[in-house]
Amino acid sequence: MDRVIAWDKTKIEGVAVLPASKSISNRALVLCALAGCPVPENLSDSDDTRVLREALSTSDRLVNVGHAGTAMRFLTAYFALKGGVRELTGSERMKQRPVQVLVDALRELGASIAYMGDEGFPPLWITSAPLQGGRSLSLDASVSSQYVSALMMIAPLLPGGLTLDLEERIVSAAYIRMTVGMMRLFGVDVRLEGKKIIIPEKGYIPVNLRVESDWTAASYFYEMVSIVGLGEIFISDLKKDSLQGDALQYRLWEQLGVQTEWQESGVLLRVVGENTDFFEADFTEMPDLALTFIVTCCLKDIPFHICGLETLYVKECDRVAASIRELHKLGYDLDVSVHGELSWNRERNTLISLEIDTYQDHRMAMAFAPVGLKLPGLVIRNAGVVTKSFPTFWEQLDKLLI
């Protein structure tokens, strides 16, 4: 299904309701399975959370997680520890997203995991086995933080616990801190010492948790306010003091004309009118927000240099290549000459097409949708991809555009 975005007003106003955080939901599912407690009531209704929930409750041998990266990585560690014999697979794209660092680490602990296709990638054949703890394990942290989180969550159940010694550049560290925070909530005192993560042997305690709204999903509403440059949007159930690293995005939006007012029950995003004349940022800690900011800067005609994009090549699509290609169609030519960086010096071209391809990637659809507020008639192809993290995205957008 394609989606045409048409809007002919100058001021945006309204209320947006977000899904619960998918990252917190997916950690809660694993931790509740390990603690033996019921899952929180307000889990995310995203595909990624649904597939993980189903996988944790089935005894079927074949488990297919579709496009869900966290589900693939968290289940690799979980099934290595418990669950018998499993064939863990995913979408065609998932079969191109690497898991070697995680599989090597688990094998060092005694796990039985075999590659059923290409070496280093899903699908995996996993036979659970007693894993050895009480040791220190070196781990390359430069590809995905999800490997670190996956190992951390099973670590307290290993005899003697586990120390992870992170090597190379640490990417997406905010998500590792989220895992630390969640494990502490479930009663495990994780300690951080420089690049070492020390996890004691300890049973998780059952917890009654309420999952916060998804700060990554909030970024598309900041983008709308920023692009339109007039109006305000209220979002409920978001707070500054959050387990989600993406909460810190509010600081970056101040440079793009949007101020965040913290209220009792949520946040009010408001236009303040001030915009930077050059946007510079490092997205190593907030990789999922990069697309939103790239598109916003182009539409606002603000030149930029952004770095920390190294993980974007192996997400749901190659987000660097995809954003370059789709922005080129809209007449924006970006400089991609340095790996992990993107810049734009306001170089423009003629508009080639208003039809945006989404490459099976929810964030491509959601980051480009607000473009329709400036370029009416924009078409988002295969718009249904948003269900990966935000099933009601189009409803929320329609409500604002009436």
Ligand SMILES: O=C(O)C1=C[C@@H](OP(=O)(O)O)[C@@H](O)[C@H](O)C1
């Ligand atoms: O742990 C998590 O919940 C996530 C970690 C990040 O992945 P990487 O660590 O692979 O960058 C992020 O992009 C993903 O959407 C969710």
Ligand SMILES: C=C(OP(=O)(O)O)C(=O)O
């Ligand atoms: C990268 C993402 O998810 P995952 O890696 O869990 O598939 C995302 O939601 O943007």
